[in-house]
Amino acid sequence: xxxxxxxxxxxxxxxxxxxxxxxxxxxxxxxxxxxxxxxxxxxxxxxxxxxxxxxxxxxxxxxxxxxxxxxxxxxxxxxxxxxxxxxxxxxxxxxxxxxxxxxxxxxxxx
Amino acid sequence: xxxxxxxxxxxxxxxxxxxxxxxxxxxxxxxxxxxxxxxxxxxxxxxxxxxxxxxxxxxxxxxxxxxxxxxxxxxxxxxxxxxxxxxxxxxxxxxxxxxxxxxxxxxxxxxxxxxxxxxxxxxxxxxxxxxxxxxxxxxxxxxxxxxxxxxxxxxxxxxxxxxxxxxxxxxxxxxxxxxxxxxxxxxxxxxxxxxxxxxxxxxxxxxxxxxxxxxxxxxxxxxxx
Numbered sequence: 001x002x003x004x005x006x007x008x009x010x011x012x013x014x015x016x017x018x019x020x021x022x023x024x025x026x027x028x029x030x031x032x033x034x035x036x037x038x039x040x041x042x043x044x045x046x047x048x049x050x051x052x053x054x055x056x057x058x059x060x061x062x063x064x065x066x067x068x069x070x071x072x073x074x075x076x077x078x079x080x081x082x083x084x085x086x087x088x089x090x091x092x093x094x095x096x097x098x099x100x101x102x103x104x105x106x107x108x109x110x
Numbered sequence: 111x112x113x114x115x116x117x118x119x120x121x122x123x124x125x126x127x128x129x130x131x132x133x134x135x136x137x138x139x140x141x142x143x144x145x146x147x148x149x150x151x152x153x154x155x156x157x158x159x160x161x162x163x164x165x166x167x168x169x170x171x172x173x174x175x176x177x178x179x180x181x182x183x184x185x186x187x188x189x190x191x192x193x194x195x196x197x198x199x200x201x202x203x204x205x206x207x208x209x210x211x212x213x214x215x216x217x218x219x220x221x222x223x224x225x226x227x228x229x230x231x232x233x234x235x236x237x238x239x240x241x242x243x244x245x246x247x248x249x250x251x252x253x254x255x256x257x258x259x260x261x262x263x264x265x266x267x268x269x270x271x272x273x274x275x276x277x278x279x280x281x282x283x284x285x286x287x288x289x290x291x292x293x294x295x296x297x298x299x300x301x302x303x304x305x306x307x308x309x310x311x312x313x314x315x316x317x318x319x320x321x322x323x324x325x326x327x328x329x330x331x332x333x334x335x
Contacts, residue, residue, distance in 0.1 A: 026138060027145040044169025045139055050177025053135075057185030065134075075138045 011051050013094060014041060016060065016079065016087040023078035025068070026052060052077060060086050112161055114147065115140040121171045135178060143168060193256035198267035201247030205268035205310070208239045228297060231305045240313040243268070262315070269311030276303060 018024065018032040026048060034042040043051075055061045060083035068074045079087070101107040118140040143164050150160040168174070212233050222230045244265040251264040263270070280299065283290040 025141075027142040030142075031149075044167055044174075045142060046169030046171070046174035046177060049135070049139065049142075049174065050181045053178060053181035054184060057181060057188055072141060072144075073137065074141060075134070 010041065011043060011047065012055065013087070013090045015048075015051065015055065016083055016090065019061065019077060019079045019083070020087060023076045025074040025076050029077065055083070059083075111144075112147070112164075114143040114164075117165075118143065118168075121168070122175060139168075139174075189254070190260075192254035193251050193260045194264055197247045197251035197254070197256065197261075197264035200250050201243055201264060201314075202268045202271055204243040204246060205236075205240060208243060209233065209236050212236055228301050228304070230301060230309070232309055237309060237313045240268075240310055241316075244314045266311050266314045269307050269314055272310070273303070273307040276307060 014033045014037070015029055018029055018036070024032065029052070030043055030048055052061065052063075056063050056077070059080055061077045062080050063075050063077050065073060065075050098107070115136065118136045122136055122139075146167055147160055147164040150163055151157065155163065212235055217233060217235060219231050219233050222232075247264045247267065248261045251261045256264065284294065
């Protein structure tokens with residue numbers, strides 16, 4: 001299990017990555033992250049929503065209310081151009097970090 | 111099925127759910143919990159366990175409230191910078207550059223006597239240029255979704271800054287400069303304020319008001335009122 005402190009730093013990258021495929025609502029964002037990380041990353045509402053709102057205010061995401069397939073109101077988030085740039089930047093930074101950690105702490109990654 | 115909307119509102123606190131924005135937050139959180147609960151039930155989890163599991167998924171409510179408040183504050187600060195301070199700074203810089211250019215071109219200020227004691231000193235071309243400066247500041251503010259008062263403040267920002275400097279420097283000059291303290295006259299101070307604060311302020315504000323009126327007329331025409 002990944003510790004909360006470590007997860008906190010990864011959340012922005014995880015959210016931006018799952019939204020790269022298309023707009024999603026909050027629950028679906030959390031579910032996809034959990035699914036893709038095979039259960040290693042899962043966020044409570046307290047962790048997920050403040051982050052989504054912050055990313056929206058920073059202009060990385062745009063949120064709009066709509067109606068889902070089941071007829072329920074949902075707030076969908078989509079990546080903005082600024083968010084796409086940020087995603088590319090974060091990927092590069094994380095790749096650098098992993099390379100450095102691999103050299104220093106003998107951490108390996110797939 | 112539990113009423114997740116009510117559950118969220120109870121935990122977020124009544125005060126936080128009053129404004130439109132907060133109530134939308136509650137709607138969003140409730141829909142998240144509802145979907146999570148439905149998914150657990152669809153997997154065959156007993157109702158009691160599904161409720162407990164869903165409540166755990168909410169996490170710490172105090173942390174959630176604080177996180178939402180902090181995110182909102184960051185957003186409001188960013189908005190204020192984009193809607194007020196940047197356009198205000200743009201207006202201030204442009205107004206000063208315009209004045210500096212006129213002075214470089216040796217344009218003489220006009221002196222106009224009002225009554226026996228008042229003498230206004232102003233650069234007429236500068237005052238005529240200010241509506242254009244104001245238009246640029248208002249445009250920058252509106253582009254960032256600035257509202258009425260923000261557009262107004264951004265547009266009259268140069269006059270406010272000059273006025274502020276006037277009020278800030280004058281007491282120091284009176285205290286520390288003997289020449290100023292012995293020769294200063296109230297009418298002179300008021301004339302200076304009128305020339306450099308009131309007149310430019312009026313030129314800037316009148317431009318915004320005219321633009322607002324044109325805008326609201328256009329809206330009325332479009333809505334067929």
